[in-house]
Amino acid sequence: MMALYCKNAAKEDSKFARRMGMLLHEMxxxxxxxxxxxxxxxxxxxxxxxxxxxxxxxxxxxxDDMRIH
Structure with a gap:
């Protein structure tokens, strides 16, 4: 159970890091x-x-409008 939780947390952290990288690139x-x-x-x-x-x-x-839609 704990291993599954850690695996899911690692996936979420990876997704978050990718999104932050994309945001940094856009900024x-x-x-x-x-x-x-x-x-x-x-x-x-x-x-x-x-x-x-x-x-x-x-x-x-x-x-900005094109990014939102």
Whole structure:
């Protein structure tokens, strides 16, 4: 009985570790996207910043919606 409990706990821990790894990967990717966006805004001077921000946020919202569904 105890061996079965330990085996199930190990499976749950493994699943949790995989999910945490995926979350970390997504967070790093989101951070990199935002850093790239900020660098792009610093370089581009002829384009209105508000337009670039609106486009970026719109893209981010669509990506979030696609992940949820």
């Amino acid at each position: 790093v990717a989101a951070y990199d996207d935002r850093v790239d966006f900020i660098r792009e805004l610093e370089v581009v001077s002829g384009i209105a910043v508000t337009v670039k921000i609106a486009e970026f946020l719109n893209d981010a919202l669509w990506k």
